[in-house]
Amino acid sequence: MTMNYYVRKAAFYLAALWAAVTLNFVIPRMLPGNPVDILMAKLQQRGGTVDPAARQAYETLLGTGGRDSVFHEYVTYLGNLLRGELGVSVSAFPAKVSDVIAGSLPWTIVLVGLSTLLSFLFGVGLGAVVGWKRGTWLDSLVPATTVLSAVPYFWLALILVALLSTGLGWFPLSGGYDVVLDPGWSAEFIGSAIYHGILPALTIVISSIGGWLLGMRNMMVSAMSEDYVLTARAKGLRDSRIMIRYAARNAVLPSVAGFAISLGFVVSGSIVTELVFSYPGIGSKLLQAVQNNDYALMQGIFLVITIAVLGANLVVDLLYGLIDARTRDRSAVA
Amino acid sequence: MTNLSPLTEVTPEVPRSRNRWRGLLPRWSPRLGAGLGLAGAIVLFGLIGPLLTSDPATIRDIGLTPPSGEHVLGTTVTGQDILAQLALSTRGSLQIGLLVGIMATLLSGVFGIAGAYAGGVVDEVFSLFSNVMLVIPGLPLVIVIAGFVPPDQRGTATISLVLAITGWAAAARVLRAQTLSLRNRDYVAAARVSGEKTWRVICVEILPNLLPILASQFVFAVVLAILSEAGLSFLGLGAANSSTLGTMLYYAQNGFALQREAWWWFVPPGLIIALFGGALALINFSIDEIINPKLRDRARRKRDVVAVLPETAAAEQDAVLTVKNLNVVYQADTPVHAVKDVSLTLRRGEILGLAGESGCGKTTLAYAINRLHRPPAEVTSGSVVFHDRDGEDIDVLALAPEELRAFRWVKLSMVFQGAMNSLNPVTPVRAQLQDVLRTHRSDMSTSDREQQCVEVFRLVGIDPERLGSYPHELSGGMRQRVMIATALLLDPQVMIMDEPTTALDVLVQREILNEIRRLRDELSFAVVFITHDLPLLLELSDRIAVMRDGEVIEYSTAEDLYLRPQHPYTRQLLASFPSLTGERGALIP
Amino acid sequence: MTTLEVRGLTKTFHKLCAVDDVSFTLTPGRTVALVGESGSGKSTIARMIARLVRPTSGEIVLTGQDGEPVPQRKYRDHVQMIFQDPFASLNPFHTVEHHLARPLRLHGRSRAEVPHLLERVSLTPDFAHRRPHELSGGQRQRVAIARALAPGAKVIVADEPVSMLDVSIRLGVLKLLARLQREENLAVLYITHDLATARHFSDEVLVMHRGRIVERGDSDDVLTRPEDPYTRRLAAAAPDPETRFSSARFSRGGPS
Helix, strand or coil: CHHHHHHHHHHHHHHHHHHHHHHHHHHHHHCCCCHHHHHHHHHHHCCCCCCHHHHHHHHHHHCCCCCCCHHHHHHHHHHHHHCCCCCECCCCCCCEHHHHHHHHHHHHHHHHHHHHHHHHHHHHHHHHHHHHCCCCHHHHHHHHHHHHHCCCHHHHHHHHHHHHHHHCCCCCCCCCCCCCCCCCCCHHHHHHHHHHHHHHHHHHHHHHHHHHHHHHHHHHHHHHCCHHHHHHHHCCCCHHHHHHHHHHHHHHHHHHHCHHHHHHHHHHHHHHHHHHHCCCCHHHHHHHHHHCCCHHHHHHHHHHHHHHHHHHHHHHHHHHHHHCHHHHHCCCCC | CCCCCHHHHCCCCCCCCCCCCHHHCCCCCHHHHHHHHHHHHHHHHHHHHHHHCCCCCCCCCCCCCCCCCCCCCCECCCCCEHHHHHHHHHHHHHHHHHHHHHHHHHHHHHHHHHHHHHCHHHHHHHHHHHHHHHHCCHHHHHHHHHHHCCHHHCCHHHHHHHHHHHHCHHHHHHHHHHHHHHHCCHHHHHHHHCCCCHHHHHHHHHHHHHHHHHHHHHHHHHHHHHHHHHHHHHCCCCCCCCCCHHHHHHHHHHCCCCCCCCHHHHHHHHHHHHHHHHHHHHHHHHHHHHHCHHHCCCCCCCCCCCECCCCCCCCCCCEEEEEEEEEEEECCCCCEEEEEEEEEEEECCCEEEEECCCCCCHHHHHHHHCCCCCCCEEEEEEEEEEECCCCCEEEHHHCCHHHHHHHECCCEEEECCCHHHHCCCCCCHHHHHHHHHHHHCCCCCHHHHHHHHHHHHHHCCCCHHHHHCCHHHCCHHHHHHHHHHHHHCCCCCEEEEECCCCCCCHHHHHHHHHHHHHHHHHHCCEEEEEECCHHHHHHHCCEEEEEECCEEEEEEEHHHHHHCCCCHHHHHHHHCCCCCCCCCCCCCC | CCEEEEEEEEEEECCEEEEEEEEEEECCCCEEEEECCCCCCHHHHHHHHCCCCCCCEEEEEEECCCCCECCHHHHHHHEEEECCCCCCCCCCCCCHHHHHHHHHHHCCCCHHHHHHHHHHCCCCHHHHHCCHHHCCHHHHHHHHHHHHHCCCCCEEEEECCCCCCCHHHHHHHHHHHHHHHHHHCCEEEEEECCHHHHHHHCCEEEEEECCEEEEEEEHHHHHHCCCCHHHHHHHHHCCCHHHHHHHHHHHHCCCC
């Protein structure tokens, strides 16, 4: 039975991955416009060679306009993906799409990963306390943080920049590091990267913490009326222990299970946030690609973001199997 | 039906209302008022504002003037009036929000409700599809789609459709879960048995009960759509020729409003989005309270006002627990006197039965003895005195919190009705036994603790191997044994058992009862046994108290109660249980 | 009159046999009790007869007054069900009237009969406008009984109709059922875990254990002189104060 849960989860994420890859293949073919011609024109502007091979590479990605069978295109497309060949970027010509992504992905993973983790921990922790201390002044935190999560990420970023960078001069306006430094593993560079990352991270944390807090608080309130909490009180356990081991331990489960939904919002928000800060992450690159009709890069980035999100969700799901023994034994559908 | 909350015992007088919708309306609260007021003001601003303000497109040579009498919110870099732009953009954003909200809710309804009701393969496929749509990040997908559509073909309808397609999945999941639970309700089965058609069952029986959730999901979809559209427009990927709050921010960003410190340009649009989102969130709080009544605001706990009675009469000989004139009141709008002047004495080693029907106050009384009652329940007067083995008298109602904690389970332990729910589902039972020892016997060594757990498991007849099991791996009877084992850990003098066998089948109930009797004989703790099952008490207890409407109406030995019941209600209760062996046919009218 | 015959009824869920080759007949004017513990398959039988669950094999044959089999589409005119939990079997959104008027309309009768239906279950006509949360458990179950009668059903399946009710009103509801059964000459299947009420309110008893009928016969015979070991254990497990105090009753004289 135990295997069942993990096998089922793995199968689900494979299906989701296949859906994303296929979506990526279908979208340019279904929508109006002739992306291949636009790309070739761009390529020419940048001084690229307009040989048939380059055209063919783009056509595999975006559609040949009916010359080859769709099935043939699809197989070639999957083959290229497996080999990691995502084509050549027009906006960063002559760099390959995979190289552009490799250069920017770590920035986003560290920024979004760390801030999501922080916001989850703070949000869930605060939510547990607010739920436990229900009926005290802490209740007013709930509407306050909820309003914060209705604030557009990029607008909050603008306000923070206006206040803390332009106004007070505490943080740099934009960028991922001090441009006079050479990227590398030097203490100076890492310090600069952290310094530049604080405001973008703050934006993400402030915007996303309300959702975690509210969800956890509501589940905490429900869990507190459960019989096992009553039993724990009857047992004479210390309040802190009842709160953590009995109430919060159960209340956190839906938050973890709902991680997928929340992560989608955070990733979406952080893409726009990166633009405000001109952060050298993958969100900025996606926008650069869109603005320059760099379809190959656009698709590559979409795939990579999707894979990263799917991967994160898979990890969370596996973790969920660890913290809730019941799921492992249940034979329900994903 | 195993919720032990004492509140469920009180059935409040429900005001007669002929309006079926009333139950679906949120309860009025300041939060709801603020939310509705704010959202209404913004909607009005979007509806009427554009009619009252000047043409937002008019270009003047007064670029970036700060707010003044003529231009209340200042001007843009090209001298356009910001208030006028704000009104028009608010209307644009609200339109998209509404459009997307409706489409996304429809989509989630089809995939969530219809799929869940149909069940089987349809449900599996729909659910898989929703989950896949859920994990594929929405905005990147929208950006890619918007990126492929040439700007001149990017109309409001296209953008709305794309946002709806990428934004329905989370709601579908919520609706599916709720529909799955509703379709298994008996009233749905009853409608099917009476011959209702499927579409009528969904629309008339299920849908009305989903309305609060649909409303909350709709509100959520509107906020999400406005936020996503703003993000998209801010990136320059919004609908062509549209004016929304997002496009305003796009122009502000590209007009370097931030760098030029023209706060009046970029602050108002974001503020409107935030306020509208916040207002809808406040409305959603109230809707959530309909969906989950536990979330309703509760009065803060007042301290129990206990008029401590001087010990007038000496405690009865051999008593271990004396309850005197205990009163418990639920401090609701109309206070409910749940326990009225109850006096009971529990003798050492005796089994005292507490009989009564739902709402009679028997559970409230049991909880108040150990001060487990929660607000709005309050002990208004009376005393609970525990007479310890060593001769000391403990006034339970006067104990300080820390003393109370040390008193619980050591002197008096409890076994509740739903053993499934009394055990923490996420930890093995060992941890839940160990917890007790760790708290109350902190000087015990790890191996002694383990030894103690093994011992109580043997005592109640469970294989100690089972210590490592999770509650869901045990049968109902087994779980109740685990609870009894836990209750025995600290060798308590009193055990309060609240309907410990009600949820069990007769054969298992018989085993557990025999177990309780045997353990009581061996370990000589006293038991307060609460149940509605009078025959069971007559067989098991030494003395029985019958409760009705918060009062003990008869209190005597089991034999007297059975052979010589005094109160008419006791006689009625006794007559409610036909005998398996007695004469047959007398009951048929 | 309408007779319902169950032949070789079997239901398997995920390879587990919930109901195994069960046969019995419900005839007008007689009550058959189906007794067993939770998980014995008795509720599954109820749901199969009510056509909420499809049998894996076996058949349910309904014979009308004329001795002809009742056509499938008329099945629900004849067979109705009363559910266990009156708090779950009435839709909180709808009034009592809705619960009664719908089945009346669906089976070609007039909603003007609602007050009459309410009277038959000893409720006043003004209950029609109330909603379930305004009713007590016993009142709800009376509405549920009226709903089952609304289509003019002649076969009633009552699945634990009183086990969720307060003890002091259980007998009242059972007596109501017995009265209606006699007045309307109904065929009733009474499903319960309570041997005592099964004995008092039924003519025939079927004892179920793990999906099979282990013992059947006249209710008095089966329950006072059980032959099957499982039935014996069930009968012995029920609380019985009589044994404890019978000697006291003898020595000191019985109650008035």
